[in-house]
Amino acid sequence: MTHDNEHGADSGVTKIFGALKSFGAPRLIIIGFLVILWILALTIKIPMPALFSDTLIRLGMNAVLTLAMLPSITGGTSLFFGLPLGIICGLLGGVMSIEMNLRGFTAFFGAIAMSLPLAVLVGLGYGWLMNRVKGSEMTVGTYIGFAFVSLMSFGWVTLPFHNPEMAWAIGKGVRVTVSLEGRFSGILNNFLSVTIAGVKIPTGALMFLTLMCLLVWLFYRTQLGHAMRFAGMNPKFAEASGINVNRMRILGIVISTILGAIGILVYAQGFGFLQLYNAPMYMGFIAAAGILIGGASLKSARISHVILGTFLFHGILVVALPVANTVATLGSLAEISRAIVSNGIILYALAQKGGES
Amino acid sequence: MAKGESCILKMQGITKDYFGTRVLKGIDLELKPGEIHGIVGENGAGKSTLMNILFGMPVIHSTGGYGGAIEVKGNPVSIGSPFDAMKLGIGMVHQEFMLIPGFSITENIKLNRELTKSTLFSKIFGPRLESLDIEAMGNDAKKALKSLDLGIDEWSKVAGLPVGHMQFIEIAREIDKSNIKVLVFDEPTAVLAESEAENLLKAVRKLAGEGVAILFITHRLHEIMAVCDRITVLRDGGMVTCVERTRTSMPELARLMVGRQLDEAVRIHPDTSAKPLALRIRNFSVDMPGETAKKIDLDVHEGEILGIGGLAGQGKIGIANGVMGLYPAKGEVSFFGKPLPLNNPKGAILEGLAFLSEDRRGVGLLLDMSIEMNIVSSAMVIQGKFLKKYGFFTQVDKAGVRRHALETIKNLDIRCKGPDQSVRRLSGGNQQKVCVAKALALDPKFLFVSEPTRGIDVGAKKLVLDTLVDLRDKLGLTIVMTSSELAELRTICDRIAIVNDGKIVGILAPNADDTDFGLMMAGDYDAR
Numbered sequence: 001m002t003h004d005n006e007h008g009a010d011s012g013v014t015k016i017f018g019a020l021k022s023f024g025a026p027r028l029i030i031i032g033f034l035v036i037l038w039i040l041a042l043t044i045k046i047p048m049p050a051l052f053s054d055t056l057i058r059l060g061m062n063a064v065l066t067l068a069m070l071p072s073i074t075g076g077t078s079l080f081f082g083l084p085l086g087i088i089c090g091l092l093g094g095v096m097s098i099e100m101n102l103r104g105f106t107a108f109f110g111a112i113a114m115s116l117p118l119a120v121l122v123g124l125g126y127g128w129l130m131n132r133v134k135g136s137e138m139t140v141g142t143y144i145g146f147a148f149v150s151l152m153s154f155g156w157v158t159l160p161f162h163n164p165e166m167a168w169a170i171g172k173g174v175r176v177t178v179s180l181e182g183r184f185s186g187i188l189n190n191f192l193s194v195t196i197a198g199v200k201i202p203t204g205a206l207m208f209l210t211l212m213c214l215l216v217w218l219f220y221r222t223q224l225g226h227a228m229r230f231a232g233m234n235p236k237f238a239e240a241s242g243i244n245v246n247r248m249r250i251l252g253i254v255i256s257t258i259l260g261a262i263g264i265l266v267y268a269q270g271f272g273f274l275q276l277y278n279a280p281m282y283m284g285f286i287a288a289a290g291i292l293i294g295g296a297s298l299k300s301a302r303i304s305h306v307i308l309g310t311f312l313f314h315g316i317l318v319v320a321l322p323v324a325n326t327v328a329t330l331g332s333l334a335e336i337s338r339a340i341v342s343n344g345i346i347l348y349a350l351a352q353k354g355g356e357s
Numbered sequence: 358m359a360k361g362e363s364c365i366l367k368m369q370g371i372t373k374d375y376f377g378t379r380v381l382k383g384i385d386l387e388l389k390p391g392e393i394h395g396i397v398g399e400n401g402a403g404k405s406t407l408m409n410i411l412f413g414m415p416v417i418h419s420t421g422g423y424g425g426a427i428e429v430k431g432n433p434v435s436i437g438s439p440f441d442a443m444k445l446g447i448g449m450v451h452q453e454f455m456l457i458p459g460f461s462i463t464e465n466i467k468l469n470r471e472l473t474k475s476t477l478f479s480k481i482f483g484p485r486l487e488s489l490d491i492e493a494m495g496n497d498a499k500k501a502l503k504s505l506d507l508g509i510d511e512w513s514k515v516a517g518l519p520v521g522h523m524q525f526i527e528i529a530r531e532i533d534k535s536n537i538k539v540l541v542f543d544e545p546t547a548v549l550a551e552s553e554a555e556n557l558l559k560a561v562r563k564l565a566g567e568g569v570a571i572l573f574i575t576h577r578l579h580e581i582m583a584v585c586d587r588i589t590v591l592r593d594g595g596m597v598t599c600v601e602r603t604r605t606s607m608p609e610l611a612r613l614m615v616g617r618q619l620d621e622a623v624r625i626h627p628d629t630s631a632k633p634l635a636l637r638i639r640n641f642s643v644d645m646p647g648e649t650a651k652k653i654d655l656d657v658h659e660g661e662i663l664g665i666g667g668l669a670g671q672g673k674i675g676i677a678n679g680v681m682g683l684y685p686a687k688g689e690v691s692f693f694g695k696p697l698p699l700n701n702p703k704g705a706i707l708e709g710l711a712f713l714s715e716d717r718r719g720v721g722l723l724l725d726m727s728i729e730m731n732i733v734s735s736a737m738v739i740q741g742k743f744l745k746k747y748g749f750f751t752q753v754d755k756a757g758v759r760r761h762a763l764e765t766i767k768n769l770d771i772r773c774k775g776p777d778q779s780v781r782r783l784s785g786g787n788q789q790k791v792c793v794a795k796a797l798a799l800d801p802k803f804l805f806v807s808e809p810t811r812g813i814d815v816g817a818k819k820l821v822l823d824t825l826v827d828l829r830d831k832l833g834l835t836i837v838m839t840s841s842e843l844a845e846l847r848t849i850c851d852r853i854a855i856v857n858d859g860k861i862v863g864i865l866a867p868n869a870d871d872t873d874f875g876l877m878m879a880g881d882y883d884a885r
Contacts, residue, residue: 223751226730227738236720240683240712241735242703300725 026348030293030312037319046322049198057189058314059307060205061270064212065263065283066290066310068256071216073291073301075252076232076245081141082126082253083284084149086260089118094265094274095174098183099163108184108269115261123257127250138298142284149281156276166274178274184265185272208266212259213303219255228252233300263287285346289313292349313349317342365390365430365570366447366539372424373406373417380406382595383425388539388570393561395585395602396574397614399878400669400841402591404574408541412442412449429538446538448531450545454523458516463498465515466530472497501529504567505560521553528560532569540564541572546580547670558584576668578607578879592616611875615843626851626867629661633693635803635835636680641688643672643679650675651859653688657837662829664850664867665839668878672859673839674715677805681705681712683720692803706739711801713792715808715839721792722780729762729776731791736798765794769824786817793824797832804828807839822849843874 041051065083072080093115097107126144133140157173166178179185191204219225231238231248238245264283268274291301294309317338324337366388373381381403388394398404409416410423413436417423427434429445436442456465472494473479473487498511507525509518515526524545531540542561546554561584565571573585581588582602590597590613597613636657643650650672657663667673679686682702690697698704705712714720723731736742743758744751762776771790773783780791789809796804806825810818826849828834840846846853847867854864855877862877876882 218750218752221752223738223741223744223753226734226753230723230734230738233723233725234719236716237723237734239702240681240714240720242706242739244703 024295027293027295027308027312030316030345030348034312034316034319037316037323040323040327041319044323044326046319046326047198051319051322053198053200054318055311055315056199057202057205057270058318059311060189060202060209061267062263062286062290062314063209063306063310064259064266065287066294066306067212067216067303068259068263069287069291069296070301070303070306071228071252071255071259073252073296073298074220074232075228075249075255076235076299077127077130077137077141077249077253078298079138079141079284079288079291080253080256080260081138081284081288082130082145082148082257083260083287084145084280085122085126086119086257087264087280087283088148088152089115089122089257090261090264091268091274091276091280092118093261094180094268095159095161095166095178095276098166098178098180099161101163103183105184105187108187108265111184111265112262115265116258119257119261120254123254124250126257127253130253131246131249145284146281149278153277174276176275176277176279178276180268180272180274184269187269188266189270202270205266205270212262213307216255216259217303224251286313286342289346289349293345313345316345363390363431364388364428367428367431368407368411368425369428370425371407371410371427373403373410375420380594381410381423382593384589384591384596385599386589388572390538390570391565391568392587393565393571393573393585395581395588396572396591397576397578397581397588397610398591399614399843401593402614403594404591405543406594407591408449408543408572408574411436411447411541413438413440443534446534446536447541448534448537448539449541449543450524450527450531451543454527456515456523456526459514461512461514462502462509462526462529463495463511465526466498466501466511466533467494468530470534497533498529501533504532504563505529506556506563519553521549521556524549524553524557525560528557528564532564537569539570539572541574543574544576545573546575546577554580576879578610578876578881581610582607590614607881608872608876611873611879611881612871613875615871615875615878627660629658629851632659632661634691635659635661635693636837637689637691638676638680639689641676641679641686641690643675643684643686645672645675645678645684648672648675648678649859650679650856653859653861655854655861657835659693659835660829660833661851662825662836662838662849664846664853665837665856666841666843666846666853666874666878667856669841671856673841673856674807675859676856677712677807677837677839678714681710681805683712703739706735706799709800709802710805711735711796711799711803712805713789713796713807713809715811717785717788717792717812721795722788724781725779727777728766728771728773728780728783728791729758731780732762732765732794732798733758735795736800740799742798761798765797769794770820784817785813786821789813789817789821790824793821793828797828801834803835803837805837805839808841809838810840810842810845818845825849843878 042048068083068086069080072078093111096114097111102110129144130137130141159174161167161174166174168175188204188208189202193203194201220229227243228248228251230241231243231245232252235245290309290313291305292309293312294305296305320341321338364387368384368386371381371384372379384403384407396404418437427436434445436445472490474490476486476488479487495511502509502511505525505528507522509522515523531537545557549557558580561571561573573581575581585602587599587601588605588610589599590610592614634656638653638655641650641653647670653676665673665676675684678684680690682700682705686699690699692708692710697708718724723734733743737744737753743754743761745754759776766773766776769790771787771794773787780788783791809821809825813821822845825836825838829836838846838850850867852864853867855862855874857878857880862882865873
């Protein structure tokens with residue numbers, strides 16, 4: 001070991017290491033992975049503008065769902081694995097808006113408006129339950145989510161929706177996927193959309209995302225938002241400060257449920273379909289992986305984590321598939337590699353739940 | 358106890374440093390076979406550290422070991438682990454019972470030292486497969502129980518036995534070890550009823566009669582006087598004296614234990630007895646684990662600094678936590694003549710009470726938040742200060758928060774890089790000042806302060822105490838300060854209430870006799 005220029009080099013290196021450390025090794029690794037994939041894609045001549053378009057579109061579609069993790073984490077109930085509950089409320093809103101034969105923005109915002117009261121009710125109930133299983137919120141939440149999805153499979157069959165666009169041929173119940181063509185498919189993605197250098201930018205979706213983030217940000221600056229954050233950070237401190245910790249935990253969950261409901265409608269407008277029955281089952285994991293990769297921990301999270309994490313997670317998914325398919329040209333690899341990559345990222349994110357220090 | 362009798366255990370010039378702070382300053386201890394040797398001292402006097410050294414506990418060796426020498430039967434020994442201590446014949450009866458409830462008494466006594474006999478399998482596969490010699494184990498257990506005059510069946514289960522019996526089983530386990538020479542009792546009577554304690558003392562005498570040397574650690578001076586041959590008094594990590602029981606008395610021990618450590622400066626204590634009552638507590642009980650308070654009656658006058666002292670675990674901490682609604686409480690509390698809602702932290706804060714918790718880092722602060730957010734936290738979420746209102750909607754008034762934080766940092770002299778530094782990296786004294794600032798942001802009329810100088814450097818302690826006096830003198834706050842350190846209570850308080858066994862034993866002036874303080878803290882005041 002040489003001692004040349006020890007002082008200057010040392011402090012410089014420590015500073016850089018310090019900065020990197022606080023940014024978090026897991027995030028650096030994921031970013032490095034994404035960059036490597038991009039370079040690979042470039043070398044095997046996959047059209048980059050299309051890749052970036054897809055990444056932006058998927059960011060707009062998924063970020064609100066990831067954002068739904070935030071209030072739950074900061075309210076002290078950890079990752080919101082009850083997300084399928086919020087999603088089902090959103091789907092119900094969407095189905096009702098079709099039943100009422102709404103179209104365009106009216107259909108989209110009508111769906112949101114109708115799902116909100118449901119989400120509040122469901123969130124209250126879920127929150128009440130979470131206060132009774134303190135310490136195992138994530139496990140219990142996961143199974144509540146599963147159970148609710150299965151229960152609603154009955155619901156979708158028996159609910160009295162009659163619009164032929166979505167009803168089964170027998171006339172009762174709703175189909176597994178309901179097309180939003182002519183309803184609110186692409187309503188945000190195409191709003192004010194522009195194409196720059198071959199990259200299609202889903203302006204409306206990104207604007208809506210910004211609006212949602214702004215509302216959440218404003219909430220955290222209110223008296224109530226601070227109380228909720230204190231309660232999540234240190235329940236004993238909050239209790240001693242006269243904050244009703246249990247109520248704050250429920251509040252976080254209710255907001256998360258609402259964001260889940262809105263999130264699925266944003267997702268559906270981009271996807272073009274409402275996916276019912278078992279489809280919401282695993283969406284909670286994707287959102288959780290997103291916010292964890294973004295740098296959140298099980299106890300603290302910020303809006304920047306939501307955006308960065310969603311971008312990284314879906315950016316990798318978008319680019320990994322064509323790359324994998326080109327590199328290994330076996331017949332039906334697409335579905336397998338999709339499963340490996342997405343579940344791999346989820347596993348990695350959950351294993352690295354330390355977050356930004 | 359003739360002179361020249363050989364010592365079984367000799368500890369000489371024992372010192373111990375924790376991170377540069379000397380917690381033991383040269384302790385000498387000699388123990389002869391059959392002697393009962395008492396060790397007394399306040400919390401933090403160094404009793405536990407000394408015992409940890411004797412048992413080679415990892416906490417000692419992972420922090421740099423100790424200084425001085427230990428001899429067993431005249432041979433210098435080095436005790437590197439509890440196992441070494443056990444091999445040398447040193448045993449300990451723990452304060453918390455280490456028993457397995459589902460096992461029988463015999464099984465507990467013989468745990469990990471089971472007697473075995475060989476079997477066919479053990480002859481082939483080795484001694485791990487020997488079967489238990491149940492009969493021999495039972496006989497041994499019976500013998501051990503008998504030597505303690507304990508008439509219970511050695512095969513009954515430990516679960517469901519009275520606490521007193523569990524203590525005896527712990528003792529039986531130690532004396533069953535055939536080579537036991539020194540037995541340490543750490544606060545053995547703390548959890549026992551009076552009659553059980555009597556039995557225990559009898560057993561201790563009997564053991565000593567059989568030649569076992571006994572180290573008896575307790576706060577209860579009358580027990581020390583009842584059984585011990587010699588008594589070592591520790592104070593602040595130093596050895597005050599070692600006396601024969603016959604040459605001392607309970608009041609003298611109490612005085613030696615407390616010692617006079619008063620500041621040179623004599624404070625002027627304003628006479629507040631004519632002032633209206635700020636807080637009136639009647640028949641007040643608090644269910645705080647480990648610090649239960651029972652049927653407390655206490656009056657606090659406006660503008661006074663009242664101290665609450667006593668040993669750890671006696672319930673002094675429970676009083677403030679109960680009034681602030683943090684632990685379930687019942688009884689009558691009125692605040693400036695108005696009944697105070699109990700079990701309602703928000704209500705207490707809105708009435709004008711504020712609290713500096715004894716658990717500064719756990720309850721008092723949000724360690725990863727900035728100094729300014731910590732300062733305004735309670736005032737903002739409970740009283741709605743530092744907010745801008747837009748109809749239903751509120752937003753934090755960042756500029757107002759910053760202004761208030763800068764002003765407070767200056768007034769209280771909080772040493773920091775700036776108001777947006779997180780409090781985790783502040784020193785203990787500065788963290789405490791942030792807690793003070795947080796309480797002051799509420800504009801309280803009344804302040805509860807618990808253990809304000811715990812974990813704070815000696816130099817900074819005085820600053821914290823001076824700050825409290827300033828708050829009373831300049832802002833007219835009424836303060837109730839709870840502390841385990843009698844010396845600091847006597848430095849700033851106008852009156853000091855001493856709590857023992859969950860009750861207030863008496864209220865003394867700060868300059869009252871050391872003996873009275875010592876006896877009250879030990880719970881032996883009435884016996885005088």
